[in-house]
Amino acid sequence: MSYKGYLIDLDGTMYLGSEPIEAGRRFINRLQENNLPFLFVTNNTTKTPGHVKQELAEKFDIHVSEQSVYTATLATVDYMKDMNLGNKVYIIGESGLKSGILDAGFVMDEVNPDYVVVGLDKSIDYDKLKIATLAIRKGAHFIGTNPDKNLPTDEGLIPGAGSFIGLLEIATGEKAKIMGKPEAIIMEKALEKINLDKHEAIMVGDNYETDICAGINNGIDTLLVLTGFTKKEDVPNLPKAPTVVLDSLDEWSFNHD
Template identity: 60%
Template sequence: MTYKGYLIDLDGTIYLGTKPIPAGRRFVERLQQKHIPFLFVTNNTTKTPQVVQQRLADEFGIFVDEAVIYTATLATIDYMDSRGLGKTFYAIGEAGLIESISAAGYIWDTETPDYVVVGLDSHVTYRQFELATLAVQKGALLIGTNPDKNIPTERGLVPGAGSLIALMETATQQEAVIIGKPNRYIMESALRELGLPKHDVLMVGDNYETDIQAAIQDGIDSLLVLTGFTQKEEIAGLPVAPTYVRDSLDDWQV
């Protein structure tokens, strides 16, 4: 089948930590050459789209417009705007998350924020968890940017945002609203950004639990590429098979 547009994961699909995946770059270049629209849909909230754009260029030789990068941070802001509970927040997360939410007009509040947002933070402290837990107990809405338990890197699988969110859910005895893949919210928002109906779009990713489940749950065709999180030996036991499976994106014709 020929697809008119693509939603593409980054970590484990286009690169693996700091290590490039050459087939990923070639795949993007084929899409660009054929003028096929695509959107990078990433659960990574540590960097702004501008920083992601620069990193793709500097480290991996992939040159794209900032507009084709849609992060779980942007989806989180869209969700906060839609809820309209107020304009204050506290967050566990790195600069890409906190700066973007602040730029969207939300005010930092460590005492009684309207929202507590939890994303990946490689320097998180116990004190931050204390503040976040107390804020939720006072009525703040707990939001998790994405459920990724682990992040694939060149060193192996390291803790992801989902691990931090699980700690917060345990501490507050409340279930977080999860925005990123496989949640449908980020997928529906990404489709609106891409401007195509779901039957014309293929979701490409390496993680069955997030990328492929996001597509399955939202009725989008999926391509699982075996360059990151999900391994070949796991495929036979998957509850619902991806639409396609490839060892490398070099094996996919656009």
């Protein structure tokens, strides 16, 4: 079938680390030529949409608007505004997460925050975890930006935001409300932003556990491209098959019947 719009992952789909995936760039060019709306949907909270736009242009020759990037930070802001519990927040995270939340009108409060938001923070320390634990135990609404327990690096797998969230869940006895893929919130907000219903869009990505499960779990068709995390040999054993599996985005036709 033909889709009216595309939700697209970044790392492993458009590029792999610092290496461009040329088929990804060509895919975006074809979307633009066909005037088809698309939105990059990423769990990364360390970078602002403006930073992502700049990196795509400078490193990978992919030229899009800042409005084409929807991060777990933006999903967090939209969720907190919907909850309307107040404007005080304690944040564990890096500058992309902090600036995104504070620029939206929230203020930092270490003592009585309405929300505690936990993302990836490479300068995590005991004091930050203590402040978050006490605030959650006093009733602050506990939000995790994304569930990624590990990050792949050239040294191996290192702790991701999900590891810090898990520690605080144990320390507080509270489960975090997760914003990022594969959870519903980021997908529902992304569809609102692109102004499409679930059946009109397709989720494109390389990672079955996040990108493809985000589609499957939320009633959105999926395109798994084998350029990143999930390998060809994994496909026969996946719990539920993606709608489409491709070796390269060059193989995709925008007029599928």
